[in-house]
Amino acid sequence: QQPVQSPQAVILREGEDAVINCSSSKALYSVHWYRQKHGEAPVFLMILLKGGEQKGHEKISASFNEKKQQSSLYLTASQLSYSGTYFCGTGSVGQNFVFGPGTRLSVLP
């Protein structure tokens, strides 16, 4: 069952912050985050494997709330290069790893 991502799309000005959420109806043991630019392949950003785990990658970080079966991706002081579609992918027992529908992020100058 595909995780739900919100929002579907977001438009920011350079320097603004954004949060993208990913939630599942199933108990999760892992969450991945990827970014895909138009016409390119998805690129791995980070993986979260433990409940409550937070990871950072430059100004992009993520948290994993195992109890709530959700993860959030935080983009701070956004740059033009952050534009793209962000996918979460979730792993749960008894189900293949599955990607969410994506959140389209546009950063304007």
Added chain:
Amino acid sequence: DAGVIQSPRHEVTEMGQEVTLRCKPISGHNSLFWYRQTMMRGLELLIYFNNNVPIDDSGMPEDRFSAKMPNASFSTLKIQPSEPRDSAVYFCASTSLPNNYGYTFGSGTRLTVV
């Protein structure tokens, strides 16, 4: 490492023709995945292999689709006969399981069936 290599990058074919997509995973990765991406359905898992063995092909749309992985460095996805609704971008990705450090995707093959 050159990453995951897919060929061809673009393929235009007529309905009814056979199409073969190719993938070379990252050396040392033991798992390979074939995904299809469309606007309507997003990223769909078609099939994945672990140590060259197909583990789950439940995502393969129908018998027209088949995939093989004859060795650790090569996999093919074949569509025969192709139909216009098969038009999509097909991605191959690889990783090492169970220590999953994330999937590395190839550049994809954009397939257009006319």
